[in-house]
Amino acid sequence: MGKLKAGLLVALLALFLACGSDEEPPLGTTLEETVAVDLEGNLVLGPGEEYTVRTELAQAQAGRDRGRRSLVVFHQLTDFHIVDEESPLRSEWLDACPSTVSTGAFRPQESLSLHVADSLIGQANSIDRSPVTGRDVDFAIHTGNATDNAQFNELRWFIDLMDGVPVSPESGAVGYQGVQTGSPAQAYKSLLNDAQQAFIPEGISYPWYAVAGNHDVATQGRYPISDDANRIATGAAKVISVGPAAQEQACALQNALPPGVTSEVTSDPQTVVRGVGSDGNRRLLSLRDWIGEHFASETSRGPLGHGFTESGVEDGEAYYTFERGNIAFIVLNSAVPTGFPSGSIDRPQYDWLEGELAARSSSYIDGAGQAVTTQNRDQLVVVVSHHPTGVMTNPFPSVDGTERVLGAQVETLLHRFPNVVLHVAGHTGRNSVSAKPNPSGSGGYWEVTTGSALDYPLQGRLMEVVDNRDGTLSIFTTMYNAAVTLNPGDANDPTPDDRLNQRVFAGVARQVAYADPHADPAGIGLAVSDRNAELLMPAPFDLSAVPPPTQGLPD
Numbered sequence: 001m002g003k004l005k006a007g008l009l010v011a012l013l014a015l016f017l018a019c020g021s022d023e024e025p026p027l028g029t030t031l032e033e034t035v036a037v038d039l040e041g042n043l044v045l046g047p048g049e050e051y052t053v054r055t056e057l058a059q060a061q062a063g064r065d066r067g068r069r070s071l072v073v074f075h076q077l078t079d080f081h082i083v084d085e086e087s088p089l090r091s092e093w094l095d096a097c098p099s100t101v102s103t104g105a106f107r108p109q110e111s112l113s114l115h116v117a118d119s120l121i122g123q124a125n126s127i128d129r130s131p132v133t134g135r136d137v138d139f140a141i142h143t144g145n146a147t148d149n150a151q152f153n154e155l156r157w158f159i160d161l162m163d164g165v166p167v168s169p170e171s172g173a174v175g176y177q178g179v180q181t182g183s184p185a186q187a188y189k190s191l192l193n194d195a196q197q198a199f200i201p202e203g204i205s206y207p208w209y210a211v212a213g214n215h216d217v218a219t220q221g222r223y224p225i226s227d228d229a230n231r232i233a234t235g236a237a238k239v240i241s242v243g244p245a246a247q248e249q250a251c252a253l254q255n256a257l258p259p260g261v262t263s264e265v266t267s268d269p270q271t272v273v274r275g276v277g278s279d280g281n282r283r284l285l286s287l288r289d290w291i292g293e294h295f296a297s298e299t300s301r302g303p304l305g306h307g308f309t310e311s312g313v314e315d316g317e318a319y320y321t322f323e324r325g326n327i328a329f330i331v332l333n334s335a336v337p338t339g340f341p342s343g344s345i346d347r348p349q350y351d352w353l354e355g356e357l358a359a360r361s362s363s364y365i366d367g368a369g370q371a372v373t374t375q376n377r378d379q380l381v382v383v384v385s386h387h388p389t390g391v392m393t394n395p396f397p398s399v400d401g402t403e404r405v406l407g408a409q410v411e412t413l414l415h416r417f418p419n420v421v422l423h424v425a426g427h428t429g430r431n432s433v434s435a436k437p438n439p440s441g442s443g444g445y446w447e448v449t450t451g452s453a454l455d456y457p458l459q460g461r462l463m464e465v466v467d468n469r470d471g472t473l474s475i476f477t478t479m480y481n482a483a484v485t486l487n488p489g490d491a492n493d494p495t496p497d498d499r500l501n502q503r504v505f506a507g508v509a510r511q512v513a514y515a516d517p518h519a520d521p522a523g524i525g526l527a528v529s530d531r532n533a534e535l536l537m538p539a540p541f542d543l544s545a546v547p548p549p550t551q552g553l554p555d
Contacts, residue, residue, distance in 0.1 A: 028123050028126050028127050028480050028481075028483070029127060029131055029462065029478045029479065029480045029532075030048060030049050030478070030479045030480060030481065030531065030532060031048050031049065031050065031051075031131060031478065031532060032048035033045055033046070033047070033048050034046045034047060034048055034049060035457065035481075035486070043486055043510075043511070043514065044486070045486070049479075049528045049531060049532045050528075050532065051476065051478075051532050051533055051534045052527075052528050052529035052532065052533045052534070053533075053534045053536065054433065054435065054446075054529055054533050054534065054535045054536060055536050056435035056437065057435050057437060057443065057444050057445075057446070057535075057536060057537040057538070058472050058536040058537050058538050059536070060472075060534075060536055061468065061470045061471075061472060063470075064468040064469075064470050064472065064474070067468065067469040067470070068133065068466045068467060068468045068469060068474065069133070069466065069467050069469065070130060070132075070133040070135035070464055070465075070466050070467075071325060071326075071327060071380070071465045071466065071467055071546070072138050072324045072325065072327050072464065072465050073129070073130045073133075073135050073136065073137050073138055073462070073463070073464045074137065074138055074139050074140060074141060074462075074463055074464075075124045075127070075137060075139075075140035075141070075206070075460060075461070075462055075463075076140075076141060076143060076424055076426075076448075076450050076460065076461045076462075076463055077120060077121070077124065077140060077141070077142045077143070077453060077460045078142060078143040078144065078145070078386075078426030078427075078450050078451075078452065078453065078460075079143075079144065079145040079213070079426045079427065079429070079451070079452035079453055079454065079455075080113065080116075080117045080120075080142065080145065080146050080147075080158060080161075080452075080453050080454060081104070081107075081110070081113055081145055081147070081148040081215065081452060081453075081454045082113050082114060082117060082146060082147050082148060082154045082155075082157050082158045082161070083110045083113045083147075083148035083149065083154065084148075084149065084151055084153055084154055084171045084282060085110045085111050085113075085178040085179075086171050086172050086176070086177045086178045086238070086276060086277075087149055087151060087171070087233060087238075087282050088232050088233060088235050088236070088237055088238040088239075088276060088282075089149060089151075089219055089220075089229060089232050089233040089282070089284075090105075090148075090149060090220065090238075091105060091220065091239065091250075092105055092106035092178075092179045093105075093106075093179070093239070093240075093241055093242055093247065094106075094250065094251065095518060096247065097247070097250075097251035104148075104215075104220075104221065105220065106179070107454065107455070107513070107516065108180070108184040108512050108513075108515075108516055109184065109454065109508075109509040109510075109512040109513045109516070110148075110454070111169075111176070111178065111180075111191070111192055111195045111196075112195055112505045112506065112508065112509035112512075113148070113454055113509075114157055114161060114167060114169050114201075114502075115195070115199075115502040115503070115505035115506045115509060116453060116454055116458055116482060116505075116506045116509045116510075117158070117161050117453060117454075118161055118199075118201040118202060118502050118506070119458070119482035119483045119484055119502065119503050119506035120453050120458060120459075120460050120481075120482040120483070121161065121162065121201070121202055121203070121204050122202045122482075122483040122494055122503075123460065123480055123481065123482055123483040124137075124140060124204060124205075124206075124460055124462075124480075125202060125204065125205045126483065127462055127480055128205065130462070130464045130476070131462075131478060132464060132466065132476050133464065133466065135464070137206055137462075138206070138207075138324055139206050139207045139208060139209065139324070140204055140206045140207075140208045140209070141208065141209040141210075141211065141329075141331075141384060141424075142158075142162075142208065142209070142210055142211060143211045143213070143384060143385070143386055143424060143425060143426040143450070144211045144212055144213025144214075144215075144216065144334075144335070144385075144386025144387075144426050144427065145213035145214065145215040145216060145221070145386065145426065145427065145452070146158040146210065146213070146215075146216055147215055147216050148215050148220075148221070149215065149219055149220055149233075150215065150216060150217060150218060150219050150225060150284050150285055150290075151233060151281075151282050151283065151284060151285070152281055152282070152283050152284075152285055152289075152293075153171055153279070153281040153282055155216070155285060155290060155293055156281070156293070157169070159293065159294065159296070159297050160201065161201045161203070162203065162204050162208055162297075162301075163203050163204075163297055163298035163301070164200075164201055164202060164203020164204075164298070165201070165203070165298065166198060166199070166200050166201070166498070167198065167199065167201055168196075168197075168198035169195060169196050169197070169198075170196040170197075170198070171277075171279045171281065171282060172236075172276050172277030172278060172279045172282075173276065173277025174196075174277075175193050175196065176192040176193050176195070176196060177238070177274070177276040177277065178192070179238075179240050179241070180192060184512045185508045185511060185512055188508055191505075191508065194505075195505055197500050198498065198500070199495065199498045199500040199502045200495040200497060200498040201495070201502070202494050202495060203298075203301075204301065205301070206301065207301055207302045207303055208301060208306055209303075209306050209307040209322065209329075209331065210294055210306045210307055210308065211307075211318075211331055211332075211333075211384060211385065211386055211426075212287070212290065212291075212318040212333045212334075212335045212386060213335055213386035213426065213427065214335045214336065214340075214341050214342075214343065214386065214387075214427070216290055216335060217287050217290060217335045217336075217337045218335070218336070218337055218339060218341075219233075219284065221341045222339055222340050222341045223339055224337060224338050224339045225284045225285075225286065225337065229284060230283060230284045233282045233283065233284055234278060234279065234280055234282050234283055235278055236275055236276055236277065236278040237273050237274070237275060237276070238273065238274050238275075238276045239271060239272070239273055240272040240273065240274050241271070241272045242268060242270060242271045242272075243268050243269070243270025243271065244270075245268065245270075246268040246270065246271055286316075287316045287318060287337055288313055288314075288316045290318075291305075291308045291312055291313050291316070291317075291318050292313040294306045294307075294308050295308075295310075295313070303322075307320050307322060307331055308320060317333070317349070318333035318335075319331055319332050319333045319345075319349055319352065319353075321356055323379070325546070325547055326378075326379050326380060326546040326547065327379060327380045327381075327382060327465065328356070328360050328379045328380070328381050328382070329382045329384055330353065330356050330357070330381060330382070330383050330384065331384045331385070332345055332349065332353065332383065332384065332385040333345065333349065333385075333386075334385040334386050334387040334392055335386060335387075336394045336396060336398070336404065337398070337399060338396050338397065338398065338399055339396060340394050340396060341427075342387065342391050342392065342393045342394040343385070343386060343387030343391060343392045343393075343394055343407075343427070344387075344392045344393070344394045344395065344404040344405060344406050344407070345385075345392070345404065345405050345410065346398050346402045346403065346404055346405070347402055347403045347404075347405060348402065349405075350405040350409070350410070350413070353410075353413065354367075354413060357381060357413070357414075357416075357417040357419075357420070358372075358374070358376070358417070359376055360376065360377070360378065360379040360381055360417075360419060361374065361376055361378060361417050361418075361419050362374055362375070362376050362377070362378050362541070363418075364416055364417045364418065364419075365416040365417075365440075366416070367416075378419055378540070378541040379419060380419055380421050380465065380473075380540070380546075381417065381419045381420045381421065382420075382421065382422045382423075382424060382465070383414065383420060383422070383423045383424070384423075384424045384425070385423070385424075385425050386425065386426055386427050387407070387425060387427045388407070388423065388425040388427065388428065388432075388447055388449050389407030389408070389410050389411045389423070389447070390407060391407065391427060391428060392406050392407030392410060393406055393407060394406075411436065414436070414445060415436070415438050415439065415440070415444070415445075418438075418443055418540040418541075419540045419541065420445045421445050421446070421465070421473060421475070421537060421540065422445060422446050422447075422448065422463075422465070422475055423436070423445060423446070423447040423448070424448050424450075424463070425447065425448070425449045425450075426449065426450055426451075426452070427449070428449050428451070429451050429452050429455055429520055429523050430449065430451050430520065430522055430523050430524075430525065430530075431449070431450055431451050431459070431461075431479065431523070431524055431525035431530045431531050432447075432448070432449040432525060432526075432530050433446065433447070433448050433449075433477065433525075433529060433530050433533055433535065434446070434447045434448075434449075435447075435535075442538065443537070443538050443540065444537065445537070446475055446535045446537065448461070448463070448475075448477055448535075451523045451524065451525075452523075453482070454509075454513070455513055455519060455520070455523050456510060456513035456514045456516070456519050456523065456524075457481055457510065457513075457514070457523075457524060458481055458482040458484070458506070458509065458510050458513065459479050459480065459481050459482070459524075460479075460480055460482075461477055461478065461479055461480075462476075462477070462478040462479075462480060463475065463476065463477050463478075464476040464478075467539065467543045467546070468539075469543075469544075471538065471539055472536055472537065472538060472539055473536070473537050473538075473539050473543075474534050474535065474536055475534075475535040475537070476533070476534055476535075477531070477532065477533050477535065478532055479531040479532060482506050482510070483503060483506070484503055484506045484507035484509075484510055485503075485507055486507075487507070488503075488504045488505075488506075488507025488508045488511070489504060489507075491503035491504050491506075491507055
C-alpha cells in the first residue's frame with residue numbers, strides 16, 4: 001500500500017460481544033478492531049475501542065445492563081458530499097486560500113464520492129442490529145450535505161445510491177475533465193477515467209430520511225444560487241487555475257458569487273480556463289426543487305418524500321416531524337440559502353419547533369420562565385439538524401427578509417423541554433459527543449455530531465436509545481467504517497453484474513483521503529468517547545408504560 005503519514009489512530013471494522021443479547025453482534029463496527037498506523041506510515045489493523053461510559057448528566061447504576069430495553073436503533077449517515085468534480089461552477093483552487101472560504105473546496109478523493117457513499121451504505125446494511133441489545137435497525141437518516149454544489153445531477157446520484165438505482169458518475173463529455181492532471185493514487189494510473197464508469201449500487205435496506213445541509217442549498221456550500229451561477233454550472237468553460245494576484249483577490253471575496261467565476265478572475269492573464277462538456281443536468285436547484293426531488297424516489301424502502309411533505313414542497317419548508325413508538329424525531333432545516341456555510345433557523349421554524357416540543361410535553365418551562373403543566377402525552381424527543389448549535393451562527397436574513405434565530409437561542413429553547421434527550425448533527429467534519437446540561441438544574445440532553453463520510457476515515461454512526469428501567473436512559477453511539485479493505489484490491493464486489501467493483505474505488509479513496517495534507521487530524525474525534533460511548537441521562541418521565549416502536553415503516 002504506499003507509505004502514508006503516521007501518528008493518527010482511526011476506527012474501523014469491529015465485532016464486540018453484545019451486552020443484553022444472545023445474538024452474535026453485527027460485523028463491521030469499531031468495537032473490536034480499528035485501523036492504526038505502523039512506523040512506516042501504513043494503515044494496519046489495530047485494537048478495538050470499547051464503549052466509554054459518559055456520566056456528565058447521570059450516574060451509572062449497577063446492573064442496568066440486565067433489565068434494559070431498546071426503544072429505537074438508527075443509522076446516522078452524513079455529509080456524503082456527492083460531487084460532480086467536473087462542474088464549471090466549482091473553484092477547487094480556493095483550497096489554497098488561508099481563510100475559511102477554502103474549506104472543502106477540493107478533496108483529492110472527490111472523484112470517488114459515489115463509490116465511498118455506496119460502500120458506507122453497504123456497511124450500514126451489514127450492521128442490521130444493535131451490538132448492545134440485538135434490536136433490529138429501525139431506519140437511517142442522512143443529516144445533510146448529500147450534495148456538494150447544489151446541482152440536480154448530484155442530488156439525483158444521491159437518491160439513486162440510497163435507492164439502489166444504477167448510477168453513472170459521468171457528466172459533460174466522456175472521460176475525466178476535472179482539475180487533477182494525474183491519478184492521486186500511484187497504483188491506479190487510470191483511476192480518474194475509470195471512476196466515471198456506471199455501476200449498480202447496493203441501496204440502503206431501511207426506510208431513510210433526509211435533512212437539508214448548506215451544500216444542498218448553496219453553491220459550494222456558501223454562495224447563493226443565482227441565474228449567473230446557473231449559467232456557469234451548465235456552461236462549457238471551467239477555471240482550472242489562477243495566478244497569485246487573482247488568487248489573493250478571490251480569497252478575500254468571501255461574500256461574493258463564487259470567486260472562481262468573477263470577471264476579475266477570468267480576465268487575469270495567468271488564469272487557465274479549459275473547455276469542458278456542458279451538461280444541463282448540472283442545473284442548480286432551488287430549495288423547493290431540492291425538496292420535491294425526494295418524491296422522485298423508489299417507494300419500497302420509504303417513506304414517500306423521505307420525511308419531507310408535499311406542503312413543504314409548496315412552501316419551501318424543509319423541516320418535519322416523524323415518530324417511532326413514543327419517540328418523536330424533529331428534523332430542522334438549519335441551512336441558509338442566502339450564503340455562508342454556518343447555519344441558523346428562521347423565526348417561523350423556531351416558532352414551529354417550540355409548538356412541536358410543547359405538544360409532546362406534559363410539563364415544561366415557557367419563554368417567560370414559568371412552569372407549564374398540560375394534558376399532553378409525554379414523548380421522548382430527538383432533534384436532528386445539519387448544523388450543531390455551536391455553528392448556528394449565521395445571522396443573514398432569509399431570501400424574504402425573515403429574521404434568523406441562532407444556536408444559543410435554539411439551545412435555550414431545547415433546555416426548556418426536559419423530554420429532549422438528543423440532538424444529532426453533522427457539518428463540522430468531526431466526530432464529537434457533548435453533554436448539554438440544563439443550566440437551571442438537573443438533566444439536559446446530549447449532542448452528537450458525526451464527521452463527513454467522504455473524509456478520512458469514511459465513517460457512519462449507529463445510535464440506540466435504551467431504557468435502563470432504573471430511572472435512567474442510555475444512548476449508545478457506535479462508529480463503523482465503509483466496507484473497504486486495507487488493500488483495496490482485496491474487496492469483494494457486492495454487485496458483480498455491472499463488472500465494476502465500486503469497493504475497490506472506495507478503498508483507494510480512503511488511502512487518498514488519509515494522505516490529503518488538508519485533512520483535519522481531529523476528524524475522527526479527539527477521544528474514544530467521541531466515537532463509541534454510552535451516554536447516560538435521567539429519564540425525563542416514567543417510561544414503564546412506553547412501548548418500543550414496531551419494526552418497519554413509522555407507526
